[in-house]
Amino acid sequence: MAFLVCGDHLLPAALRKGVFRLLLLRYDEGLTNARRLRMSISDDGSMGDARSAAEIVRAFLPTSPYVGHLGLRLTDMQPDAATLTLPFTPAIVTIGAVVHGGAIASLIDTAAMVAAWSSAELPDKLRGSTAGLTVSYLAPAEGEDLHATARVLRRGRSLVYLDVDVRTTSGTLVAKGLVTYKLG
Numbered sequence: 001m002a003f004l005v006c007g008d009h010l011l012p013a014a015l016r017k018g019v020f021r022l023l024l025l026r027y028d029e030g031l032t033n034a035r036r037l038r039m040s041i042s043d044d045g046s047m048g049d050a051r052s053a054a055e056i057v058r059a060f061l062p063t064s065p066y067v068g069h070l071g072l073r074l075t076d077m078q079p080d081a082a083t084l085t086l087p088f089t090p091a092i093v094t095i096g097a098v099v100h101g102g103a104i105a106s107l108i109d110t111a112a113m114v115a116a117w118s119s120a121e122l123p124d125k126l127r128g129s130t131a132g133l134t135v136s137y138l139a140p141a142e143g144e145d146l147h148a149t150a151r152v153l154r155r156g157r158s159l160v161y162l163d164v165d166v167r168t169t170s171g172t173l174v175a176k177g178l179v180t181y182k183l184g
Contacts, residue, residue: 108177123184
């Protein structure tokens with residue numbers, strides 16, 4: 001049985017209990033070259049043939065229904081850093097052309113997740129979640145695409161601490177985020 005992973009819950013309880021034996025993730029290599037990446041998952045939730053945590057997150061992003069709903073795009077991923085873009089659409093405004101703060105917080109959270117996985121060692125169990133999220137809104141984001149750049153400040157055994165800047169396409173800093181993300 002196949003299903004799409006959503007949110008920060010990479011292994012729902014039913015999967016950990018062995019109900020599902022296979023997780024299908026779409027690995028998107030651009031608009032014209034998409035393929036399926038299959039990864040075996042044992043009953044205890046450990047990964048089989050995955051090569052890197054960065055590969056896992058690249059495969060996960062295009063399959064997340066919420067990421068798709070917002071239209072988030074991975075712009076760049078380097079070790080310990082990631083940039084995501086939130087395209088401006090009328091669906092994410094709160095009033096007029098001002099982007100809703102919840103959409104900005106989701107952009108911060110998702111960019112931090114990608115940066116946390118970008119150079120992490122593959123954990124024994126493929127799961128992760130946001131443990132803490134603080135957002136400071138500095139200026140209104142009006143009628144422009146937003147770009148979030150997340151950088152790892154420190155890696156612990158399972159916790160990753162990240163700093164995230166959100167800027168408009170024209171360069172205005174609209175929000176800062178501090179995120180604590182738990183791997184494994």
